[in-house]
Amino acid sequence: MTPSRAAFTAILAKDLRAELRTLQSLPAMALFATTTFVIFRFGLDRTSLSGSLASGVLWATLLFAALLGVNRLFVAEREEGGFDAIRLAPIDRSALFAAKATALFTYLVVLELVVVPIFALFFLDSAAALAPLAAVLLLADLGIAATGTLISSMAVHSRARDLLGPLVLLPLVVPLMIAATGASEPLLAVGGPGYHRFGTWLAVLSLYDLIFLLVGWAVFDFLLED
Amino acid sequence: MSEAAVAVAGLRRDYGERTALDGVGFELARGETLLVLGPNGAGKTTLLRILATLLRPSGGEVRVLGCRIPGEAWKLRGRIGLLGHEPLLYRDLSGRENLRFHARLHGLRGEPAEARIAELLAAVGMERRAEGRVAELSAGMRQRLAICRCVLHEPELLLLDEPDSNLDAGGRELARGLIGPGESHARVVVSHDPERFEPEADQVLRLEAGGKPVAA
Amino acid sequence: MYGKGLRPLSIATVVAIAGAFSLVFFYAPLDADQGFVQKIFYIHVPLAIVALVGFVVGAVFAILHLRSGDRRWDAYSYVSIHMSVIFGVAVLITGAIWAKASWGHWWVWDEPTLVSFLIVFLMYATYYPFRYAIEDPERQARYASVFAVTAGAFVPLNFMAVRLAESLVHPRVFATTNGGLPGSMMFTFLACLVAVALLWVTLVKLELTAKSASGQLKRLRRALDAPAAGAGSRIAPEVS
Numbered sequence: 001m002t003p004s005r006a007a008f009t010a011i012l013a014k015d016l017r018a019e020l021r022t023l024q025s026l027p028a029m030a031l032f033a034t035t036t037f038v039i040f041r042f043g044l045d046r047t048s049l050s051g052s053l054a055s056g057v058l059w060a061t062l063l064f065a066a067l068l069g070v071n072r073l074f075v076a077e078r079e080e081g082g083f084d085a086i087r088l089a090p091i092d093r094s095a096l097f098a099a100k101a102t103a104l105f106t107y108l109v110v111l112e113l114v115v116v117p118i119f120a121l122f123f124l125d126s127a128a129a130l131a132p133l134a135a136v137l138l139l140a141d142l143g144i145a146a147t148g149t150l151i152s153s154m155a156v157h158s159r160a161r162d163l164l165g166p167l168v169l170l171p172l173v174v175p176l177m178i179a180a181t182g183a184s185e186p187l188l189a190v191g192g193p194g195y196h197r198f199g200t201w202l203a204v205l206s207l208y209d210l211i212f213l214l215v216g217w218a219v220f221d222f223l224l225e226d
Numbered sequence: 227m228s229e230a231a232v233a234v235a236g237l238r239r240d241y242g243e244r245t246a247l248d249g250v251g252f253e254l255a256r257g258e259t260l261l262v263l264g265p266n267g268a269g270k271t272t273l274l275r276i277l278a279t280l281l282r283p284s285g286g287e288v289r290v291l292g293c294r295i296p297g298e299a300w301k302l303r304g305r306i307g308l309l310g311h312e313p314l315l316y317r318d319l320s321g322r323e324n325l326r327f328h329a330r331l332h333g334l335r336g337e338p339a340e341a342r343i344a345e346l347l348a349a350v351g352m353e354r355r356a357e358g359r360v361a362e363l364s365a366g367m368r369q370r371l372a373i374c375r376c377v378l379h380e381p382e383l384l385l386l387d388e389p390d391s392n393l394d395a396g397g398r399e400l401a402r403g404l405i406g407p408g409e410s411h412a413r414v415v416v417s418h419d420p421e422r423f424e425p426e427a428d429q430v431l432r433l434e435a436g437g438k439p440v441a442a
Numbered sequence: 443m444y445g446k447g448l449r450p451l452s453i454a455t456v457v458a459i460a461g462a463f464s465l466v467f468f469y470a471p472l473d474a475d476q477g478f479v480q481k482i483f484y485i486h487v488p489l490a491i492v493a494l495v496g497f498v499v500g501a502v503f504a505i506l507h508l509r510s511g512d513r514r515w516d517a518y519s520y521v522s523i524h525m526s527v528i529f530g531v532a533v534l535i536t537g538a539i540w541a542k543a544s545w546g547h548w549w550v551w552d553e554p555t556l557v558s559f560l561i562v563f564l565m566y567a568t569y570y571p572f573r574y575a576i577e578d579p580e581r582q583a584r585y586a587s588v589f590a591v592t593a594g595a596f597v598p599l600n601f602m603a604v605r606l607a608e609s610l611v612h613p614r615v616f617a618t619t620n621g622g623l624p625g626s627m628m629f630t631f632l633a634c635l636v637a638v639a640l641l642w643v644t645l646v647k648l649e650l651t652a653k654s655a656s657g658q659l660k661r662l663r664r665a666l667d668a669p670a671a672g673a674g675s676r677i678a679p680e681v682s
Contacts, residue, residue: 002304002333010330018318021359081314084280085375089331090304150592154585158575168572168589171565172596175603182607197606204603215595219588222508225282225581242579243664282580 004098007091011099016106018076025069026107033065033115037122049123055184058119059177062112062137063144067166069107070148073100074156087224097149097220101213105145112137129187132198136187139205140180146212147172153223179204229292231256231383231412232277237286239272239437246272247437250286252429256382259413261427263420269437270416271311274385277414278308291382304332307381309389309405313372317361321352321371324360325378332379346374350400365392370401377404384413390422445651448644455640462630462637470630479543484631486536488638489529490559494597496526496642497566501594504587516583517679519590521649523569524678525642530563554608558601565593565600573677583679653681 019025040057041047049057077083086096116137120127147169155165183201186194232254239247246269254260262270275281277290279299288295293302308314315324322343329339347353350370360368369392376384384405390398407413407426415423424430432440466484473480500522507515537556538548551557572589576582623631657680 002331006333006335007331010327014316014319014323014327017323018316022318076316076318080316081310081312082316084308084310084312085314085328086331087280088278088303088306088308089328090333091331147592150588154572154576154588157581157585158572159577160575164572164575168568171561171568172592174561174565175596175600178603178607200606204599204606208599208603211595211599212592215592219508219591222584222588225584 002089002091004092004095007089007095008099008102011086011096012102015099015103019103019107025072026110029065029068029107029111030114032068033061033111034118036061036064037119041122047123048125049188050125051189052181052185054123054188055181057123058116058184058188059140059181061119062108062115062140063170063173063177065111065115066108066144066148067169069104069111070144070152070169071155071162071165073104073149073152078156083224093221093224094217096224097153097216100153101145101149101216104148105141108141108144109138112141124188125190126192129184129193132187132193132195133184135202136180136183136205139202139209140176142209143176143205143212144173146209146216147176150212150216150219150223153220176205176208179208230254230289231258231291232260232414233287233289234277235287237273237276237288238284239269239276239281240284245437247276247283247433250431250433250437250439252431254412254414254429256412257407257409258428259407259415259423259426261423261430262414262416262433263418263430264433265418265435267435268433270418270433271387272437273433274308274310274387274414274416277383278306278385279303280308304379305382307376307379307384307405307411309372309376309385310387311391313360313368314375315360315368315371318359320357320359321363321367321374322347322356324371325356325374328375328378334379342378343374346378346404349403350374351396366394366397369393370397373401373404380410382411384411386413387416388418389415390417445654448647448651451640451644451647455637455644458633458637458640462634465630465633470627471624476544479540482536482540482543484634485638486533486540487631488635489536490533490555491635492638492642493526493529493533494559494562495639496522496529497562497597498594500526501590504590504594507583507587508591513580513583513679514681516587517650517653517681519587520573520679521646521653523566523590525646525649527563527566527569529638529642530559530566533559534563552608554605555601557608558604561600561604562597565596569593570677579679582677650681653678657681 037057040061044053044057046053077086086093116130116133120130151169151172152165155161155168158164179201183198183205186196186198230253232252234253235251237247237250238245250269250273252260262273264270272281276283276288276295279290279295279302282296290302291305293299315321316327319327325343325346326339329335329343334342344353347356350373352367352370352374355363355367360371363371373389386405389401389405393401405413415427417423434440462484466481470481470484472478500519503515503519503522507513507519537559541550541553541556542548569586569589573582573586576585660680
């Protein structure tokens with residue numbers, strides 16, 4: 001058996017290299033998010049946002065941009081035979097789940113590094129909330145990475161895969177979004193970041209991440225068979 | 227070892243209501259070649275995918291390299307080389323990057339991996355074309371790379387689906403060096419052209435539409 | 443073989459439902475502030491509980507399917523989830539009626555249990571397009587089981603998150619009224635719960651029996667080389 005860590009780094013490095021070379025997912029996600037901010041500017045007819053409105057706009061936009069990346073996550077494995085190659089190799093299949101979830105997590109972090117400052121620039125009066133917001137973003141990214149990888153690996157084997165992924169993923173991330181918006185709302189409130197129930201929401205986010213990473217890890221074997 | 231490389235009896239595979247393989251049986255010794263012939267839809271590719279442990283049999287006995295399928299399929303990973311319709315290469319990576327990726331999946335890295343890749347690329351005449359993206363290569367060049375990928379980890383059993391497709395005469399000659407008959411590996415070759423591989427085959431299995439073996 | 447015991451079970455269900463309804467209408471006292479409409483509670487809450495338990499049962503069957511590879515468990519899982527989704531529709535409708543009668547709106551967002559149930563319902567509603575989109579029957583069964591397990595883990599998390607979000611706004615009055623249920627109301631409620639649970643089991647058994655019969659018919663037709671009578675359902679698993 002090839003050690004899991006070697007397989008994990010091989011698959012992750014392959015994915016990141018291909019993304020860097022083709023730039024298929026990330027620029028599209030960033031562009032999508034930025035344009036969505038502009039649409040919200042006019043849809044809400046507001047030039048500055050705070051509190052629940054700011055939190056809602058930010059998370060709705062990030063979630064829908066994330067769906068673009070989720071949809072593309074396994075396309076190369078499906079169309080270019082990566083699933084078969086990985087199943088023929090002497091590796092633990094969980095390495096594929098871990099590598100793909102890490103790749104998606106990386107995309108989301110990079111997306112947010114670009115897009116959240118733009119959001120602050122467009123709508124926020126001060127950048128003071130960004131530091132604590134980073135903790136919420138990271139925990140939410142982990143949850144989206146876990147569920148997104150799980151759903152995407154199944155959706156890619158279906159017809160209408162671009163439809164099926166978002167369809168199933170959206171209700172699944174509702175609890176994650178409840179916690180993320182709940183934590184962000186006081187952070188983005190007028191008059192500087194507040195920390196009302198910040199710890200509770202971070203705990204909910206962590207619990208969500210933990211449960212779905214475990215579920216993904218446990219069931220992923222069943223998803224690779226024909 | 228005296229045990230057969232592949233032993234199949236009464237193999238059956240259904241896709242929902244459709245039967246793709248029905249009562250296939252053969253035994254293949256190490257170092258030997260089995261040629262599987264049949265028209266489209268005779269289940270040739272299905273047979274290869276079952277032997278490669280990518281597809282579960284619906285019924286019958288299958289033993290590959292001494293391991294029962296599907297029960298002990300995990301013991302076979304890394305011991306089989308599959309050359310199918312799809313080259314199993316990522317279009318956005320170069321040929322060398324693809325081979326490096328597969329080498330790492332098979333636990334081969336660093337200097338030995340680079341040496342093995344260079345040796346294989348030279349064997350199929352691809353040393354100079356190994357740095358370009360696979361998407362930019364012709365179908366024949368891709369097939370050459372796929373052959374390298376298939377034998378990279380020195381498999382004990384080669385499963386070859388139309389191994390000559392897209393190859394010119396020179397390519398076929400080079401390919402023979404890597405995936406031709408040999409002492410070190412058994413081969414199952416699938417083709418619908420009876421002429422091509424008959425000379426190198428120790429056994430021939432003929433399938434008809436619906437996956438039934440043709441009585442000799 | 444699934445038909446065995448269906449008749450006594452059906453009779454028991456009819457008797458239980460008739461009994462429970464008589465208790466609701468003739469025995470349980472009128473609620474002091476909500477009046478007659480409060481009696482919808484006896485159907486709404488048991489439906490919700492049975493539907494949620496049904497989702498969990500579906501997840502358990504799914505685990506059995508993944509562990510054993512026996513397709514029969516997938517059929518059990520499918521029928522459990524299917525029946526719970528149907529019960530879920532009834533839960534949302536009765537919930538809306540209750541909300542309209544007691545708060546004047548067809549939908550209220552500050553009743554966390556109802557909101558949670560809506561989200562769970564939306565999650566399981568995607569089970570059908572999910573199954574439908576996967577063509578290979580074996581893969582469909584396996585993925586459906588993974589879906590059922592994942593959604594099963596999602597249910598408690600979702601209830602927790604929604605409850606936390608709500609209690610931010612105002613404290614729950616409802617929990618205390620529920621907790622201090624008078625004995626006669628409690629008894630009626632439990633009788634209704636048993637009746638609804640029996641109904642769920644009977645309907646699940648009935649659907650499995652019907653599927654098994656049509657599966658056998660299909661096999662017979664195939665054996666006789668007769669053409670199949672129309673295309674069967676692509677999402678419902680076959681039962682042998």
